[in-house]
Amino acid sequence: MAEISYRDAVTRGIAQEMSRDPDVVFLGEDVAKPGGCFKATVGLYEQFGGVRVRDTPISEQAILGAAMGAAMTGLKPIAEIMFSDFIAVCFDYIANEFPKSRYMSNGQTKCPLVVRTANGAGSRFGAQHSQSVENWCMMIPGLKVVAPSSPIDVIGLMAAAVRDPDPVIFFEHKSLYNSKGEVPDGEIVDTLGTAKILRAGKDCTIVALALMVPRALEAAERLRIDYGIDCEVVDVRSLVPLDTKTILGSVAKTHRLFTVEENPRLCGWGAEIVSIVADEAFYDLDGPPVRITTPHIPLPAADIMEDIVLPTPQRIVDTIRRSLGS
Amino acid sequence: MSTAKDRVPAGSGLNDDIGEKKRLELYRSQVRLREAEQRAFDLFLQNLVKGTSHLSLGQEAIAAGFAEAMVKGDLSFCTYRGHAHTLARGVPVEKVLGELMQRDNGLMRGKGGSMHLTSEEHGVMGSYAIIGAHLPIACGAAWRAQYRGDKDVSVCFFGDGTTNIGAFHEALNFAAVWKLPVVFVCENNLYMEYTPIKDVIPIPQPAADRASAYGLERILIDGNDADIVYRTAQKAFARARAGEGPSLIECLTYRHSGHSRADPAKYRPEGELEEWKKHDPVNVYRERLKQFGVKDDVIAEIDASVRKEVDDATEACKAAAPPSLDIIFTDVYADGGWAWRN
Incomplete structure (x- = not known):
């Protein structure tokens, strides 16, 4: 290791x-x-x-x-x-x-x-x-x-x-x-089409990808400490094939879904996940699924602008806290 | 108006370096392509060939000449105007017409259509309908040959219009720098689609005049003389197999039909087609055989047996079932299915 x-x-x-x-x-x-x-x-x-x-x-x-x-x-x-x-x-x-x-x-x-x-x-x-x-x-x-x-x-x-x-x-x-x-040392071989639950929780599911994963984990920790909200964080890892079983299983447990996406909002991957959950797990949900994304704009270069438009741990915290009414 | 006489480079196919056996094969191949393509057009007019269709009528010497110079294992990469190149590698007429007619006996059982004819077992690695896409792909197949020490050559056919797209230039540069065993064959039939190629290039010859930019020899040949095509192909293949790198060959030709479907080709000056038909590759070659003493009955026998193959294929395709619908969802992924989720 x-x-x-x-x-x-x-x-x-x-x-x-x-x-x-x-x-x-x-x-x-x-x-x-x-x-x-x-x-x-x-x-x-x-x-x-x-x-x-x-x-x-x-x-x-x-x-x-x-x-x-x-x-x-x-x-x-x-x-x-x-x-x-x-x-x-x-x-x-x-x-x-x-x-x-x-x-x-x-x-x-x-x-x-x-x-x-x-x-x-x-x-x-x-x-x-x-x-x-x-x-x-x-x-x-x-x-x-x-x-x-x-x-x-x-x-x-x-x-x-x-x-x-x-x-x-x-x-x-x-x-x-x-x-x-x-x-670990030695050969490592994973499996495509498998999401990973990186943090277990009972109050809501946060589905994230790539850079948004560490941000979701950071937000989940702050939500626990500051608001007592217990988030489950799912790293999608593979968009195709898509591990819908893990995502649907998590939503069935937490009853709330948040996606954290770096792509601009329109037709982002989270839209498909929300659509699947709405189709197949509607009655598991206690509230509307919420997508946290970059807005539908080209990305600005300047650091203070780029920092604002990407989903940040703070934006994730605020969105989830408001949605859950804490 | 362009005529074959003032367009095609000087030189004659008349030379006894090609034996009678090969000459008869070159003739048979050209007649077979002519008959099959003419049949495809007739079937299109009868609404039995569906969708679209891009014919090589008038360009048969190029497909036949290159295919006859290829050996088993050599790979062909074609465009949507690929019926002739596919047939020339030995794919049965029934398989090609079946695909054009979208029947279950088609080469890809109706899943590809006329623009995507593919037969790996014959070395036909696909027909590509996005202009220029297959030039880099042919480079990749050639890279594999180079990497493994395989001796096959990748041969990539395309039209004059392709020389203006980026992938052409990327592929030529890439192949030349990596010295890949790939042969690029430009079939200059004078029209990119409906627009004359001369109206959209700043040089006389779309491929040959660009060869020097990639350190390649300028090769411009009469694409309506199968002997000249065959010899040029052999030379380029030998160079590729010897590890000396790619070739770019521009073949001057003329398509007798329109661009696609039932295009009447009104954009062509009056009389141009008739002038080029005086240099029809099938007629040129029939005369060539006679010059070399081939008897009329030998030629007639070839004509008749080709006609029978095309007639039999037509009847088989008319009788064939449509594709079975269960293949709609097969072969999206390598596991044979289409599942994108669990």
């Missing part, structure tokens, strides 16, 4: 899979010799060599297209898109190619690949380098979508994603790269 950073967990997760399987290859902009824009892949080039860890031109379509062609013909590529905002310039592969090839070919083709990308705000980079775009991918049939919140989940879900036979979009949160957590 050792404490490592989320950043180092990325390296370790990739290294674990590359050591295990010679078909795993890794490509992206500045990922090899420079070790990545966020230094999340330092040492992989030295460990595995330039044939398996390759720097590419700034050509996001070429990166994802090449990953797909390699995956279709037998490799297990991991492709990096440096900032998740850049998915917009290669969205054809994510929306039209990866997820539809198997279906359109009536099951003839395969596309086992992982696209890992730095998602989310907190770095004061402004509206084109800070977005949370997991919902762009969640809406597409044929994709799988994960977003880990801790170093151990980064490794375990990376392993699960690489071993998965479907295309997986792997959202790392750039504001979590410096965060740390305990990680």
Whole structure:
């Protein structure tokens, strides 16, 4: 057991899979010799060599297209898109190619690949380098979508994603790269499609993802201390497949649902969860589900503005306290 | 008005380096593509081919010439104008017409449609309906070959219009820098869809005149002469297999039909089609066979057996059932199903 950073967990997760399987290859902009824009892949080039860890031109379509062609013909590529905002310039592969090839070919083709990308705000980079775009991918049939919140989940879900036979979009949160957590020694393999209850509680369920998970946990602690409200915190981890059983089970116990989402409000992932709960657990609810999100605006760059628009522990505390009437 | 005479590069396919056996295969393939595509059009007019359809009538020499130069294991990546390339790799006519007619006997049982013909067992790795998308994908397949030391070549077919989309340039640069065993084949049929390609490029040739930007040789050939296409393909494949990197080949041709469906192609100047039909690849090749002493009855036998395959396929497709509805929900994910939640 050792404490490592989320950043180092990325390296370790990739290294674990590359050591295990010679078909795993890794490509992206500045990922090899420079070790990545966020230094999340330092040492992989030295460990595995330039044939398996390759720097590419700034050509996001070429990166994802090449990953797909390699995956279709037998490799297990991991492709990096440096900032998740850049998915917009290669969205054809994510929306039209990866997820539809198997279906359109009536099951003839395969596309086992992982696209890992730095998602989310907190770095004061402004509206084109800070977005949370997991919902762009969640809406597409044929994709799988994960977003880990801790170093151990980064490794375990990376392993699960690489071993998965479907295309997986792997959202790392750039504001979590410096965060740390305990990680056991040896191989770590997790399961896609599983949410985790990080804190048990009886008064309400808070469902969160990625950077919003530590914020939800902090808010839950303050709600307990200051208001005696006992929150259950669920880390969704995997948007597709979605572990609705864990979420519905938690709501059945607490009777209240709050989602904490970094994506802008319209069509955020929480809307789908609220819809499922409303459909299937309406009579478990003692009050309306509440979504705590970034407002429907482009993200401002300045720190004091960015800090206000993202859901903060304080906003979570205030929203839940008001909703529960404490 | 463009005519084949003033457009196509000088050079003749007349040379005895290609033996009679291969020449007969090249001829058979072209006739088969012609007959199948003409049948697809007829069936479209009868409302038996549904949705859309993009024909390669007039462009058969390119599909036939490249496919005949490929060996088992080589991979084809096509566009929505992919019927000919799919057939040329040996996929039965019935499978292709069945897919166009959205029957259960279709290549993908109606789940893909005419624009997405795929037959992995024949090396047809898909037909892609988003312009340019498959050029990077072909690079990836070639990267796998390079990585594993496999000797197959990835061949990527596209039209002149594709040369103006970003993925074309990303893929060419990527393939050239990584020296990938991929061959890019531009079928310049003079129209990007309805607009003449010359109206939307600042250079005469959309692909050949861009090759130098990627350190590649400028290759511009008569795409209506299957011998020239075949030889050019062989040379490019040898280069790819030798680890010398990609090639970009521009084939000049002309589509006899409209862009898609029943497009009457009114945007073309009067007489242009007739002029190009004087350089029809099937006629060019039939004359070539005669020049090499192939007897009329040998040619007639090929024509008749192809016609029979297409006729039989047509009848089989007309009799085939529609797809069974239980496949609507299959193969979304690798587990065979579509479940996105527990």
